[in-house]
Amino acid sequence: ETGVTQSPTHLIKTRGQQVTLRCSSQSGHNTVSWYQQALGQGPQFIFQYYREEENGRGNFPPRFSGLQFPNYSSELNVNALELDDSALYLCASSPGRGTEAFFGQGTRLTVV
Amino acid sequence: AQTVTQSQPEMSVQEAETVTLSCTYDTSENNYYLFWYKQPPSRQMILVIRQEAYKQQNATENRFSVNFQKAAKSFSLKISDSQLGDTAMYFCAPGYGNKLVFGAGTILRVKS
Numbered sequence: 417e418t419g420v421t422q423s424p425t426h427l428i429k430t431r432g433q434q435v436t437l438r439c440s441s442q443s444g445h446n447t448v449s450w451y452q453q454a455l456g457q458g459p460q461f462i463f464q465y466y467r468e469e470e471n472g473r474g475n476f477p478p479r480f481s482g483l484q485f486p487n488y489s490s491e492l493n494v495n496a497l498e499l500d501d502s503a504l505y506l507c508a509s510s511p512g513r514g515t516e517a518f519f520g521q522g523t524r525l526t527v528v
Numbered sequence: 529a530q531t532v533t534q535s536q537p538e539m540s541v542q543e544a545e546t547v548t549l550s551c552t553y554d555t556s557e558n559n560y561y562l563f564w565y566k567q568p569p570s571r572q573m574i575l576v577i578r579q580e581a582y583k584q585q586n587a588t589e590n591r592f593s594v595n596f597q598k599a600a601k602s603f604s605l606k607i608s609d610s611q612l613g614d615t616a617m618y619f620c621a622p623g624y625g626n627k628l629v630f631g632a633g634t635i636l637r638v639k640s
Contacts, residue, residue, distance in 0.1 A: 449627065458532075458619050458630030459573070472626035506573060508628075516563060517628060519573035 420509050420520035428526045429497050437492040437523045439507030447471070447510040448490040449517060450482060454503045465490055494525075502527045530555050532631035534620055540637045541610045548595075549605045549634050551620030561623040562596065564605045566616040567633075576618070579603065610638045 421440045429435050441448050447466045451459035461474035465484035479495040494501055504524050508517035532553045541547040564576040579587045579596050586594050595604045607614055615638045621628040
């Protein structure tokens with residue numbers, strides 16, 4: 417059984433650019449959530465996808481968007497990057513809504 | 529607003545001793561789960577223990593146990609026989625439907 421994998425591990429982007437982060441969910445999991453973890457803080461919920469539909473969104477602007485594919489892998493897209501977007505982005509998959517989340521190792525995004 | 533308070537930013541414990549990490553939360557929800565996650569320097573968020581809010585019996589997982597007081601909205605984690613590998617950031621995270629709400633975390637250092 418493979419766990420949750422995220423790519424890339426690290427990324428450096430320039431302010432104003434766009435970025436796409438990728439996540440492969442754990443086998444058998446149909447729900448994927450994305451979290452942003454700023455340095456020294458707890459993760460904050462961005463949004464969740466369940467069977468390719470968005471299933472809830474946190475307090476993030478529309479320039480944060482996502483997709484879930486038929487194989488339940490997912491992408492997080494961020495447009496018009498700002499310096500404050502620098503953070504660890506965590507993807508978590510679950511076997512269903514309301515169950516425990518299993519996390520990937522994260523993507524460290526640095527915006528300069 | 530759903531908030532989580534972890535009042536101990538940092539804690540230290542000697543190897544083989546017992547330590548308790550505290551967590552309080554605020555919610556008007558009735559159906560939810562509670563989780564403790566650990567995040568070592570590798571960044572991977574690892575599930576430590578899970579508690580269903582409708583269950584009165586406290587969850588136990590090997591050396592890890594919780595003291596869940598629903599009326600007081602308190603959810604503390606006890607680690608017995610602490611090991612060097614327990615050194616990590618620990619997050620308390622109530623789960624409401626589609627999202628986890630994380631506290632700011634407690635850094636636990638286990639000393640030899």
